[in-house]
Amino acid sequence: MPLFTPCYIETYKAGLLEERIRQAQLYMESCCLCPRYCRVNRLQGEHGFCRTGQEIRVSGITPHFGEESPISGIRGSGTIFFVMCNLGCVFCQNYDISHLGGGNILSAEELADAMLLLQAKGCHNINFVTPTHVIAGILKALTFAVKKGLRIPLVWNCGGYESPEALALLDGIIDIYMPDFKFWHEEKALRYCYAAGYPQAARNAVKEMHRQTGDLKTDARGIAYRGILIRHLVMPDNAAGTEELVRWLSSELSPDTYINIMDQYRPCFKASQFPEINRKITAKEYADAVEWGKQSGLRID
Numbered sequence: 621m622p623l624f625t626p627c628y629i630e631t632y633k634a635g636l637l638e639e640r641i642r643q644a645q646l647y648m649e650s651c652c653l654c655p656r657y658c659r660v661n662r663l664q665g666e667h668g669f670c671r672t673g674q675e676i677r678v679s680g681i682t683p684h685f686g687e688e689s690p691i692s693g694i695r696g697s698g699t700i701f702f703v704m705c706n707l708g709c710v711f712c713q714n715y716d717i718s719h720l721g722g723g724n725i726l727s728a729e730e731l732a733d734a735m736l737l738l739q740a741k742g743c744h745n746i747n748f749v750t751p752t753h754v755i756a757g758i759l760k761a762l763t764f765a766v767k768k769g770l771r772i773p774l775v776w777n778c779g780g781y782e783s784p785e786a787l788a789l790l791d792g793i794i795d796i797y798m799p800d801f802k803f804w805h806e807e808k809a810l811r812y813c814y815a816a817g818y819p820q821a822a823r824n825a826v827k828e829m830h831r832q833t834g835d836l837k838t839d840a841r842g843i844a845y846r847g848i849l850i851r852h853l854v855m856p857d858n859a860a861g862t863e864e865l866v867r868w869l870s871s872e873l874s875p876d877t878y879i880n881i882m883d884q885y886r887p888c889f890k891a892s893q894f895p896e897i898n899r900k901i902t903a904k905e906y907a908d909a910v911e912w913g914k915q916s917g918l919r920i921d
């Protein structure tokens with residue numbers, strides 16, 4: 621069990637979780653759960669960009685040892701992979717899960733049991749992967765899980781395309797935010813993720829996540845229990861805008877921002893239709909990105 625009490629325990633004890641669930645359900649009637657603002661009624665079976673109604677569709681539940689060391693720790697991170705996504709990345713490495721559907725539909729009680737199982741296996745946290753469009757179901761499951769004894773922190777492992785409405789629902793629920801910050805330039809976000817306004821939405825989102833939880837904090841074993849950890853994938857030809865992005869993080873978020881500057885880009889899914897990103901990055905492109913991060917003074921994974 622953690623030495624630090626996750627924030628959702630207090631929120632639950634204060635009786636606020638039920639209100640969050642009610643609000644999330646309301647938001648789904650005219651969906652504003654991400655910056656696409658599809659405004660569809662998901663409770664009536666209408667689908668927006670994420671092609672998800674009110675169901676909780678899961679493709680995998682497992683301890684994961686390949687996350688950043690403060691997240692995976694010694695006994696793994698309890699990952700729960702949700703199907704579909706509110707982003708449309710043409711280079712998605714998990715496109716079978718994020719765009720092609722599949723998986724299993726779980727009830728809120730079953731999702732709660734999955735969390736408890738991961739806790740029983742010794743995982744340091746529950747890691748919700750691509751959870752943005754499923755907030756309502758996750759909150760509902762959390763009430764069952766808390767009643768049954770869930771006591772480990774929750775990680776929100778998302779694409780960075782979060783609306784203020786969604787983040788307000790998560791305030792006092794999520795201890796560790798782990799967003800991608802994919803693109804600095806609007807035209808790149810539109811071209812490669814079909815995400816209008818992504819850079820500004822991501823800037824707003826990480827600021828709010830930081831306001832809620834602060835810089836990443838770890839215990840004596842180096843395992844995270846609160847704060848924000850940002851992931852940034854280096855792209856060919858600096859398409860992600862890494863230099864401007866890390867400078868902004870240092871000056872506008874916090875110089876102590878913990879960032880994983882990732883080198884594993886490879887052309888997947890529809891990337892072959894975009895010749896300029898239809899290759900891996902070079903060693904120099906990655907070295908430049910890390911150097912910019914170091915110059916900005918960020919904590920680099």
Ligand code: SF4
Binds near residue numbers: 667670706752753
């Ligand atoms: S979560 Fe986002 S993409 Fe999905 S329906 Fe709501 S606004 Fe649209």
